[in-house]
Amino acid sequence: MLRAIVTMASLAPVACNDTPASPTPSSNQTAATVRIVFLGSTTRRSDLPPSAAACVSGVGATHIHPSWRNFAGISLQPVPPDRYEITFSDVPLGARVSFRINDQNSCDENPTGAVTRNVLANDVRLVQNTTTPGNGDEPGYALSVAANGAVSQ
Numbered sequence: 001m002l003r004a005i006v007t008m009a010s011l012a013p014v015a016c017n018d019t020p021a022s023p024t025p026s027s028n029q030t031a032a033t034v035r036i037v038f039l040g041s042t043t044r045r046s047d048l049p050p051s052a053a054a055c056v057s058g059v060g061a062t063h064i065h066p067s068w069r070n071f072a073g074i075s076l077q078p079v080p081p082d083r084y085e086i087t088f089s090d091v092p093l094g095a096r097v098s099f100r101i102n103d104q105n106s107c108d109e110n111p112t113g114a115v116t117r118n119v120l121a122n123d124v125r126l127v128q129n130t131t132t133p134g135n136g137d138e139p140g141y142a143l144s145v146a147a148n149g150a151v152s153q
Helices: 002-016 050-059
Strands: 031-038 063-066 077-079 083-092 097-102 119-121 130-134 136-145
Touching: 031 097, 063 083, 083 097, 097 130, 119 136
Parallel strands: none
Antiparallel strands: 031 083, 031 119, 063 097, 077 083, 097 136, 130 136
């Protein structure tokens, strides 16, 4: 028993001298974290015209189609009463990427519910500046992100 205590005590200084992992990103970092926010009501508008009904049922839950995930549809998290958000940790660094958000409340402005305003990436307000594949070409956003999370359009 005494031998075990002596052995553990002799190893303790070694364990305490371990160097912690560096908090700075490594130079071989290939992806960044980006938080996408859509500022829009999380409840369906009651004033949508009957002509928007097909769009509303086609859109379903508010969602995003990111290019770096082959434009797969991914639901956004509602944050009532007035925004949706999602955070991605796999956005390629320095590459131009694009995405589209579809929301039922945009069906009277775009026949596919594609959102064309009130979108932010890492707190940078984006301007609709590209098209994305969907039901034909749909309005979307293109950006690039730096290792420190800075977004540019």
